[in-house]
Amino acid sequence: MRMYLASEWQDRVDRINVTNPFTGDVLDTVPRGVAADVDAALCTLEEGARVMRNIPSAERCRILRSAAEKLRERADEFALIITLEEGKILAESRLEVSRAAETLEVSAEEAKRITGEVLPMDAAPGGAGRFGFTMRIPCGIVAAITPFNFPLNLVAHKVGPALAAGNAVFIKPAGDTPLTALKLVEVLLEAGIPPQAIACITGPGSELGRAICTDRRVRKISFTGSYEVGQEICRMAGVKRVTMELGSNSPVIIMDDADIDRAAQLVAASGFANAGQVCISAQRILTSRSRTGDFLDALKPLVESLTTGDPLDEATKMGPMIREVDAIRVESFVREATSSGATLVTGGARVGNVYAPTILADVSPKLRISCDELFGPAVAVTPFTSFDEAIALANSTNYGLAAAIFTRDIDRALRFAREVDAGNLHINWGTQWRADFMPYGGLKDSGLGKEGPRYAIREMTEEKMVVIHGS
Secondary structure: OOEEEOOEEEOOOOEEEEEOOOOOOEEEEEEOOOHHHHHHHHHHHHHHHHHHHOOOHHHHHHHHHHHHHHHHHOHHHHHHHHHHHHOOOHHHHHHHHHHHHHHHHHHHHHHOOOOOOEEOHHHOOOOOOOEEEEEEEEOOEEEEEOOOOOOOHHHHHHHHHHHHOOOEEEEEOOOOOHHHHHHHHHHHHHHOOOHHHEEEOOOOHHHHHHHHHHOOOOOEEEEEOOHHHHHHHHHHHOOOEEEEEOOOOOEEEEOOOOOHHHHHHHHHHHHHHHHHOOOOOOOEEEEEHHHHHHHHHHHHHHHHOOOEOOOOOOOOOEOOOOOHHHHHHHHHHHHHHHHOOOEEEEOOOEEOOEEOOEEEEOOOOOOHHHHOOOOOOEEEEEEEOOHHHHHHHHHOOOOOOEEEEEOOOHHHHHHHHHHOOOOEEEEOOOOOOOOOOOOEOOOHHHEEOOEOHHHHHHHOEEEEEEEEOOO
């Protein structure tokens, strides 16, 4: 495929292979963009931002609704592309397409709800006879820097609100999964987005990211990825608006009064979808010491039933990791844990990019698999003695994106909600759940700002204060 900038599809002599993570086959090639391409794109996007700013919100709504409809019409095509370039099973890819269409649709609705507020100016000394109100205007150019693990819906979560708010948008997709984003640009252009208001450049993040983040014409950066990269983006960005959706190692607390079978089913679902390559994947399972054995007995057969293999095979329940180096990383975390006294309950084997769904028990909270982000198909079970200890363990991390608890005790549930430091809290469910309209973001090193169209639009617009003074 070609990349899109300066209102046209463009090619380059230097190209990058896009490979299937399961077979290793080359699916397609994309241009290797350079810093000069970023400059060319931004020159056109400046004009695109002026055009978008003058498009009525009703028309922006219509365009995004049309894009959602067109995406649904091409759902099978998009699902296949996602599975081929990312490796998730087809069922998960189909769900991602459905969610992305909904994200665009919700963004369309929010385009008509961008409002300010009236302030009572006479509440201030000397304010009598004056009328004050706020208004929100587009930032201008929004840079959307997106990850590989949800190559459609996480692009939609940035592009949809940016366009709904009247901005131009610069997409930098993940190098492993650029095809889906490029196909989405096709859909948006067909739906009526002005060609000068969107760009999608493929290439190495190290070069393109610096060119994007340091350019003063970019007024807003929305990034999803690792803490380390997010920290560097913030350093480079200077005085810009930034939304950072970064890493996590989400805890799940299982109390002594929990429904163990339900907890096991939801941990299996939350810990291994997309081979664990989800920011809010369940990673640290904190179990009441009296129920740890029961929980492991319930969880083990569920995890062992997760068949691995070709993600195009409908019988496959978990596909490969995106790169072999990532599977090797997971392997090293598990080996470190077992060599330090943890028990391998099941899994622990790797074949190329495929790492078997794995359960570790008796895991020390000081190990890497407890402290760092695994981003792979393994869960680490750590027992606790008291609720105080469970909350302390849940909070003993630099991250704070999602957390969950299983309990029948409403007082425990409310204390969990008050005291656990995470941006997304789930009671009697796993950590891996998100409605696309809700505010979504983390605390601590898990990031800054919120996604969800309504909340993203707030961060993709500037607020002006207007005061009308009486004569």
